Amino acid sequence: MTPLHARISTTLRDRIRRGELAAGSSLPSEAELCQEFGASRGTVRSALATLRHEGLIGGGQGRRPVVRDTAVGQPFETLLSFTAWAERIGRTPGQRTVEIARRGASAAAAAALRMAEGAPVIEVLRLRLLDGAPVMVERAAFVEHVGRLLFDFDPDTASIYAHLADRGVDLQSARHIIDAVGADETDAALLGVAPGTPLLRERRHTASAAGVPLEYGEDRYRPDRVTFTIDNARPAAAGAGQELRVRKDAEK
Amino acid sequence: MTPLHARISTTLRDRIRRGELAAGSSLPSEAELCQEFGASRGTVRSALATLRHEGLIGGGQGRRPVVRDTAVGQPFETLLSFTAWAERIGRTPGQRTVEIARRGASAAAAAALRMAEGAPVIEVLRLRLLDGAPVMVERAAFVEHVGRLLFDFDPDTASIYAHLADRGVDLQSARHIIDAVGADETDAALLGVAPGTPLLRERRHTASAAGVPLEYGEDRYRPDRVTFTIDNARPAAAGAGQELRVRKDAEK
Missing domain, CATH: 3.40.1410.10 (Chorismate lyase-like)
Structure with a gap:
């Protein structure tokens, strides 16, 4: 059985991919996510950490996470x-x-x-x-x-x-x-x-x-x-394609 | 309306992606593809050239095209x-x-x-x-x-x-x-x-x-x-994700 934090991150990832959570928009608050998924704050934070590591969301450190412009990779x-x-x-x-x-x-x-x-x-x-x-x-x-x-x-x-x-x-x-x-x-x-x-x-x-x-x-x-930058992750399920994104970045 | 050669290459690409045409297997002959799609040999060759350029198939020059091992990108x-x-x-x-x-x-x-x-x-x-x-x-x-x-x-x-x-x-x-x-x-x-x-x-x-x-x-x-190597192509349809593959290659 998939751990709850992984199911939460998968659900949010899908919403980002489908554009339901658009680039630049804020995610629901941790409290809202806890309620929606019946999860503890630690579990929600773990799911958010995954998305942050994957480069899908930014923000954090007390601020509401934001969907990154680069979340869908380089057009x-x-x-x-x-x-x-x-x-x-x-x-x-x-x-x-x-x-x-x-x-x-x-x-x-x-x-x-x-x-x-x-x-x-x-x-x-x-x-x-x-x-x-x-x-x-x-x-x-x-x-x-x-x-x-x-x-x-x-x-x-x-x-x-x-x-x-x-x-x-x-x-x-x-x-x-x-x-x-x-x-x-x-x-x-x-x-x-x-x-x-x-x-x-x-x-x-x-x-x-x-x-x-x-x-x-x-x-x-x-x-x-x-x-x-190449981001990849193991496929979420057998037979599924791996997550893969490519991005060209510039130093500030 | 999508040109016939593009519809043929899209159909074959989908079969490769779904594994119906497995890595290492041969594609149908040009004659068989002409018959299946009701297409001229030139149209079929144009579709195959697309797949060859995308790195999905190898072979050619008179030999039957073969699905490349790298067609699905780097696991x-x-x-x-x-x-x-x-x-x-x-x-x-x-x-x-x-x-x-x-x-x-x-x-x-x-x-x-x-x-x-x-x-x-x-x-x-x-x-x-x-x-x-x-x-x-x-x-x-x-x-x-x-x-x-x-x-x-x-x-x-x-x-x-x-x-x-x-x-x-x-x-x-x-x-x-x-x-x-x-x-x-x-x-x-x-x-x-x-x-x-x-x-x-x-x-x-x-x-x-x-x-x-x-x-x-x-x-x-x-x-x-x-x-x-990064391969990408314009999305086949509005809203679709772009084709994207990444591969690490070694000189022979």
Whole structure:
């Protein structure tokens, strides 16, 4: 039999997931939860501690717990778009475009985009900022019919992804491969670090609903400013999927 | 109206998720899929390309597509346990324990374990290997009542997590914070890299079902040997959750 505290946390988790307890809203008080579940205060606190550990609720230390904005994890757009992500976490996104160029695909881009090495792609190199501070160097290679939509667009003013979506480009799925790499001379100059400084690297394969590759990107983050967080928990019941959330976080 | 190729890929994805198409099994042939869905070969291929891009199926190039073992993402245990992960991907895990010690908690461990700095914890430092090659340095700090179960255990022979589970320790949820860090002298000597080499760092907070912290760990991976992959896709319908999978991969 499932312990009462686990049944309480499961019930509250479901309410959060279904949006019955919306992001930013307060949970019922401990007294109300004790009454609803016929539980002691210690049991309710234990259930709340679970949700707090899972990142679903914040607050506490005497204050009413609040459903965290990140409780449902990172929406698709904000894992793809730096601009959408920054706005969601309440920061001001910025960018400085170093170049936008039509040139032959590198070996890595060609493999990702399933084209011949040297076939034309549109490459973008941008420095991305949060509240004016450099946090990431973005290198993206777009297939030609997508990338040429960027030549009538000022990539210093807004989100490339939002622009492409407006133009009807079907960016449906993304794979993000995360590892670490030392800063090259370009990274070092743009991010204000020494060459060789460890950076958090995200290589991104973005594709259409039909699985056709449209973009291959490589983003290099200052790890003192941005991290990725994965939360998971054992499945609540046999056969159930595990709880899993992914989030990109910025240092304050 | 949803295009036919998207309906086919959604149907097949659901069958994989529900286990009707098990990991390792072959999909129906293109001809069979054409007949089942009343679709052209091009449409079926487009649906299969989507699933291939999402990492749900492998094979192709003339061979019958096969449901990938990783199609359902990383089970909870294998994101926690190096041993379970290595075995799942068909590699031989190894470990060399450098030390297991009872000492005062560092500031980072104390904060994670919600105890006073300097309060006793059990610390483990191990080098982890895949097929005999060093891939990761593991530093773990356990709360005392859990960690002392490790003193009657040889951490060179098997999984610490499996041992703790056998002893009834309730490791229910984990948070993994991923960034990058330069190799220190210990990392460099154990991993066979130069000091300062960029490493992929995973800081791990493991807790009980009640949210009580039991372990704080810091794993440092050679990024040329291990990466993390996040796959996501736009929700299939408004209000639906996004497709999301996380996987830890090793270079062959």
